[in-house]
Amino acid sequence: MLGGGQLGRFFVSAAHEMGYKVWVLDPDPHSPAGLIADRHLVAAYGDYAALDELGGNCAAITTEFENVPADTLDYLSKFILVHPAAGAVAICQNRIAEKTFLADNGLPHGPFAVIRGEDDIRSADAGLFPAVLKVARFGYDGKGQARVADRDEAAAAFQHFKGEACVLEKMLRLDCEVSVVLARDEAGAVRCFAAGENRHRNGILDITIAPAQAPASLRDEARQVAERIAGKLGYVGTLGVEFFVCGGGLFVNEMAPRPHNSGHHTIDACDASQYEQQVRALCGLPLATPRQHSAAVMVNLLGELWYADGKGHGAYREPDWAALHAVPGLRLHLYGKHHARPGRKMGHFVVTGEDADQVLQRALRARAAIGIRDE
Numbered sequence: 001m002l003g004g005g006q007l008g009r010f011f012v013s014a015a016h017e018m019g020y021k022v023w024v025l026d027p028d029p030h031s032p033a034g035l036i037a038d039r040h041l042v043a044a045y046g047d048y049a050a051l052d053e054l055g056g057n058c059a060a061i062t063t064e065f066e067n068v069p070a071d072t073l074d075y076l077s078k079f080i081l082v083h084p085a086a087g088a089v090a091i092c093q094n095r096i097a098e099k100t101f102l103a104d105n106g107l108p109h110g111p112f113a114v115i116r117g118e119d120d121i122r123s124a125d126a127g128l129f130p131a132v133l134k135v136a137r138f139g140y141d142g143k144g145q146a147r148v149a150d151r152d153e154a155a156a157a158f159q160h161f162k163g164e165a166c167v168l169e170k171m172l173r174l175d176c177e178v179s180v181v182l183a184r185d186e187a188g189a190v191r192c193f194a195a196g197e198n199r200h201r202n203g204i205l206d207i208t209i210a211p212a213q214a215p216a217s218l219r220d221e222a223r224q225v226a227e228r229i230a231g232k233l234g235y236v237g238t239l240g241v242e243f244f245v246c247g248g249g250l251f252v253n254e255m256a257p258r259p260h261n262s263g264h265h266t267i268d269a270c271d272a273s274q275y276e277q278q279v280r281a282l283c284g285l286p287l288a289t290p291r292q293h294s295a296a297v298m299v300n301l302l303g304e305l306w307y308a309d310g311k312g313h314g315a316y317r318e319p320d321w322a323a324l325h326a327v328p329g330l331r332l333h334l335y336g337k338h339h340a341r342p343g344r345k346m347g348h349f350v351v352t353g354e355d356a357d358q359v360l361q362r363a364l365r366a367r368a369a370i371g372i373r374d375e
Helices: 006-017 032-036 048-057 070-077 086-092 095-104 118-122 151-160 216-233 274-283 321-325 356-369
Strands: 023-025 039-041 112-115 131-135 145-148 166-170 176-184 190-192 196-201 204-210 237-246 249-256 295-302 330-334 345-353
Touching (some): 006 032, 032 039, 086 249, 095 112, 095 249, 112 118, 145 151, 176 216, 190 216, 216 237, 216 249, 321 330, 321 356, 330 356
Parallel strands (some): 023 039
Antiparallel strands (some): 131 145, 131 166, 176 190, 176 237, 196 204, 204 295, 330 345
């Protein structure tokens, strides 16, 4: 496993339950996945000695976040099975490549322009504004993004991003956001989880409602588009696809070549989780047909909850976990990260049950009980 965050930790746990041993490569000695791995190589992703050690001792390689260099995956693929492939990850980790891929393959996407210099901003279609300027690489959870009303604001934001290549995306009027998590194997078989509805707070995923409250026809369309994306990428593994819903239509926001935050509920609400599917796809096992047996709501727990004022200031303390454990149908998952800071994903909880409305209300009450407030 390249990457040692919480997604990797859940992968390690799923692999262990299925009888596999897992090595993790991550430069952080405290990485959540490294803490439970059979071996943790504390090294950079470009450390060829560490990569050679992985290649000589492991049967297959995967990743848990999209910013592992595609060159690293390409190098390893010369000696060992690697899924997803470097080419697919390279598309997903660069917004310019990603938007171009969507456009070239006739997949639904919002209007955009590639920005490599200020001249591109000055020549951009006026109809794109108001817009969002996003750096092409390493932006996530709202980082590396700026809302811009016109070309002048876009130029100022571009300078703030130090001239990094960007995409300029027209700001769409959103009805809601949904995501589809799927798994695809080497033979091209695809298994999708039900689409989830995502609500964000300060640019970071706050709540996922699964299945989404959107009409069944829209959820089915999202599944079909996600399957087309996986096929066009020749993807093998677990893939997350985020969509904007605007005027009843779907637009792909971005693809994640890994398990997805909005798929955490699959551990508690489905017969097989997104992480088990990742193990199956990597190891050449038949994919499970995931059945969601319960309505579910997932709530992210960010680092500011560990501070007295709930905003990242004051005394450092543990949240009141007893308040969560008192909620029927709630399961708490903490990631074992060694220090909490505002905006850092420290854990999540999932509430399950038979009645979707009741599940959502219980989750919202639990969220408020530990101090998460809507701003």
